[in-house]
Amino acid sequence: MMNNILFICLGNICRSPLAEGFLRHHVELNRLGDQFQVDSAGTGNWHVGNPPDSRAVRAAAELGVDIAGLRARQIHTRDFDRFDHVIAMDQDNLRDLQYLGNEFTGDFKLDLLANMLEDPGFVDVPDPWYGNYHDFQAVAQQLDSACCALLEKLLQDGR
Numbered sequence: 001m002m003n004n005i006l007f008i009c010l011g012n013i014c015r016s017p018l019a020e021g022f023l024r025h026h027v028e029l030n031r032l033g034d035q036f037q038v039d040s041a042g043t044g045n046w047h048v049g050n051p052p053d054s055r056a057v058r059a060a061a062e063l064g065v066d067i068a069g070l071r072a073r074q075i076h077t078r079d080f081d082r083f084d085h086v087i088a089m090d091q092d093n094l095r096d097l098q099y100l101g102n103e104f105t106g107d108f109k110l111d112l113l114a115n116m117l118e119d120p121g122f123v124d125v126p127d128p129w130y131g132n133y134h135d136f137q138a139v140a141q142q143l144d145s146a147c148c149a150l151l152e153k154l155l156q157d158g159r
Helices: 015-029 054-062 091-101 113-117 133-157
Strands: 003-009 036-042 085-088 109-112
Touching: 003 015, 003 091, 015 036, 015 054, 015 133, 054 133, 085 091, 085 113, 091 109, 109 113, 113 133
Parallel strands: 003 036, 003 085, 085 109
Antiparallel strands: none
């Protein structure tokens, strides 16, 4: 069974490409590439076609993951048909997705990453855009751990 996962943040140049890169990495480490399709997008269109922020690229590389080849895109309504899980990084993006996806009644599951992990200590993934490099490192570490836990949960749930 294929698991189609779409991570969403605001501009698709910081958090969601990091999550995409880390989940792909954990999928590959576990030799599950034939069971997962992972992508990312943004709710906004400001960065469409651009690579991830250089600070995100560097923070991911420090953890052994290359996201330099990813390109930002904006979520499209057809994504609700293509993905089983549409996962927002924070409450604001979740609200935007709920508005966009409210006309769809397919089998997709729209949720917040924090809710999917069932970890009371995990909250919204903060947007590091206006911060410094340390903020990107912290978000990268948070998402690396979160994506490892998410993969375990999806495998346990049979999804």
